[in-house]
Amino acid sequence: MENTIKKILALGLREESLPKLLPLFEKIMLPKGHMLIKAERLERFVYFIEEGIARAFCHKDGKEITFWFGSESDILLSYNSLFLNKPGYENIELLKSSVLYKLPHSALQNLYGTDLEWANWGRKLAESELIKLEEFFIARQFKTAKMCYEDFMKSSPDILQRVQLGHIASYLGISQVTLSRIRAEIK
Amino acid sequence: MENTIKKILALGLREESLPKLLPLFEKIMLPKGHMLIKAERLERFVYFIEEGIARAFCHKDGKEITFWFGSESDILLSYNSLFLNKPGYENIELLKSSVLYKLPHSALQNLYGTDLEWANWGRKLAESELIKLEEFFIARQFKTAKMCYEDFMKSSPDILQRVQLGHIASYLGISQVTLSRIRAEIK
DNA sequence: GATAAAATTTTACAATTGTTAAAAAAGAAA
DNA sequence: TTTCTTTTTTAACAATTGTAAAATTTTATC
Numbered sequence: 001m002e003n004t005i006k007k008i009l010a011l012g013l014r015e016e017s018l019p020k021l022l023p024l025f026e027k028i029m030l031p032k033g034h035m036l037i038k039a040e041r042l043e044r045f046v047y048f049i050e051e052g053i054a055r056a057f058c059h060k061d062g063k064e065i066t067f068w069f070g071s072e073s074d075i076l077l078s079y080n081s082l083f084l085n086k087p088g089y090e091n092i093e094l095l096k097s098s099v100l101y102k103l104p105h106s107a108l109q110n111l112y113g114t115d116l117e118w119a120n121w122g123r124k125l126a127e128s129e130l131i132k133l134e135e136f137f138i139a140r141q142f143k144t145a146k147m148c149y150e151d152f153m154k155s156s157p158d159i160l161q162r163v164q165l166g167h168i169a170s171y172l173g174i175s176q177v178t179l180s181r182i183r184a185e186i187k
Numbered sequence: 188m189e190n191t192i193k194k195i196l197a198l199g200l201r202e203e204s205l206p207k208l209l210p211l212f213e214k215i216m217l218p219k220g221h222m223l224i225k226a227e228r229l230e231r232f233v234y235f236i237e238e239g240i241a242r243a244f245c246h247k248d249g250k251e252i253t254f255w256f257g258s259e260s261d262i263l264l265s266y267n268s269l270f271l272n273k274p275g276y277e278n279i280e281l282l283k284s285s286v287l288y289k290l291p292h293s294a295l296q297n298l299y300g301t302d303l304e305w306a307n308w309g310r311k312l313a314e315s316e317l318i319k320l321e322e323f324f325i326a327r328q329f330k331t332a333k334m335c336y337e338d339f340m341k342s343s344p345d346i347l348q349r350v351q352l353g354h355i356a357s358y359l360g361i362s363q364v365t366l367s368r369i370r371a372e373i374k
Numbered sequence: 375g376a377t378a379a380a381a382t383t384t385t386a387c388a389a390t391t392g393t394t395a396a397a398a399a400a401g402a403a404a
Numbered sequence: 405t406t407t408c409t410t411t412t413t414t415a416a417c418a419a420t421t422g423t424a425a426a427a428t429t430t431t432a433t434c
Contacts (some may be wrong), residue, residue: 083314119306126313127270141360
């Protein structure tokens with residue numbers, strides 16, 4: 001569970017605190033296409049991606065919008081379910097067959113309520129995601145579709161390789177036709 | 188300090204825990220146009236807006252991008268400074284003369300490191316901002332400029348009234364000319 | 375109230391992007 | 405391989421949006 005532990009420690013936890021959580025993990029392997037999390041349902045688990053790739057999407061005005069990609073060392077969860085205990089808008093599907101570590105919300109929430117170090121770990125998790133999202137949001141303001149794609153090529157070359165282009169276009173907020181045009185032009 | 192306390196309690200703090208923080212607040216009044224936080228500097232304070240309105244902006248490719256508005260009951264801070272202890276990209280200016288409560292980062296950080304309830308308060312602060320930003324981000328994917336403006340009218344009518352249109356156009360990621368066209372059309 | 379400064383709207387034109395539909399290419403299954 | 409399905413690209417056209425510059429309106433200052 002190398003990638004999973006790397007992720008946990010990167011958020012500033014001391015190694016000595018790991019044993020409080022690790023025994024609660026369940027290792028699971030799931031095939032490509034599996035829907036891990038579905039919208040409008042209260043989800044009861046978070047998943048650490050040990051190996052594999054996933055995307056989160058929701059439905060808006062009949063369209064499917066991809067708003068997140070995760071791969072090795074990322075955590076996969078429904079914000080609404082974990083943070084607010086209510087059903088969310090998130091659908092999360094595996095794009096490749098994957099190895100995950102599964103953890104009940106209740107395990108995290110118990111630690112948050114009783115252990116100062118884990119409460120601060122949870123704080124740093126949310127803070128780091130917040131900064132990442134804000135930077136992505138700002139980076140995209142006033143960019144042309146071409147610039148957005150070039151940024152994506154630089155920041156996420158691995159995802160570009162592993163994910164189909166329709167999902168990437170959706171993630172970038174552009175039509176697939178526009179993405180194709182840009183790719184033809186860049187070559 | 189009604190609005191400030193309302194904000195703190197809304198994140199799930201028990202009233203009995205307030206005295207640990209309140210004495211450390213300093214009340215300040217500042218005029219319109221005051222730059223509270225400047226980019227490329229390590230900021231040492233967070234501010235609770237008791238009364239007034241502010242915007243955060245950064246510079247990107249020579250352009251000024253407004254990416255946040257805050258008013259009564261919002262907290263005003265540099266994510267990079269508070270979360271990562273490093274200079275940020277955020278500039279924050281007051282758009283009206285304002286009444287604020289000023290708090291040193293060190294006060295919050297001490298509480299996070301010693302008090303379970305406050306550590307969880309900090310976690311919830313980041314989590315709630317994260318959900319808000321993600322929803323805003325998703326809401327904007329594939330929307331026309333007109334839809335973005337209509338959403339903004341609904342969700343932030345007070346800010347629309349109090350902030351000049353150039354800043355709102357920037358926040359929505361559209362040019363001011365486009366915003367003017369939309370407003371002419373809607374009437 | 376008069377004047378200057380700042381913010382907003384309008385105009386004209388060019389560039390980017392979306393939509394629909396069809397063609398081509400790539401991948402999966404028999 | 406051959407066939408079927410899915411994904412990606414291309415084409416044609418329409419709609420949206422940006423840019424630059426000028427005109428108008430609003431706000432601030434004397």
